[in-house]
Amino acid sequence: MAGIGPILRLLGKLDRRDAFIAVFLAVQIALPLHYYMGYSDPYDERFAWRMFSPTRMARCSFQYVADDEVVRAGKEFHQAWLQIVQRGRRNVVEALAMAICDREGVEEVTLRLECRNVDGEVDKLASGGFNLCALGGL
Secondary structure, three states: OOOHHHHHHHHHHOOHHHHHHHHHHHHHHHHHHHHHHHOOOOOOOOOHHHOOOOOOOOEEEEEEEEOOEEOOHHHHOOHHHHHHHHOOOHHHHHHHHHHHHOOOOOOOEEEEEEEEOOOOOEEEEEEOOOOHHHHOOO
16 A cells, blocks of 8 residues: 555545546556456456457356256246356356255255357366365356
């Protein structure tokens, strides 16, 4: 935080309108930078200017297995959530796994998740073998 002192002195020299504009612009720049620098989900493309990126066009296939039985996700979860999982959004993938873990009698949930990128490359994000109930996520 030592580098913020000169910025605060500069803002103190500006009139209120110019200071507001400077702070507003800084926030507009900092939010997306934080998203791209600090967030680790490569398939999360929520900002409008990234809507048509190749990452957004990736399609994922998934299969949850609860206690050695394939979960019929289409019967258990709303189609909107399944579409987000098909885009590979990690937080939704984990949330659905935790919802399956919370069912009575379920002790183990594994996941197979593969995403096919526009260039044809396939990313295997999860290949089963890990109990998501015990791990708490991917």
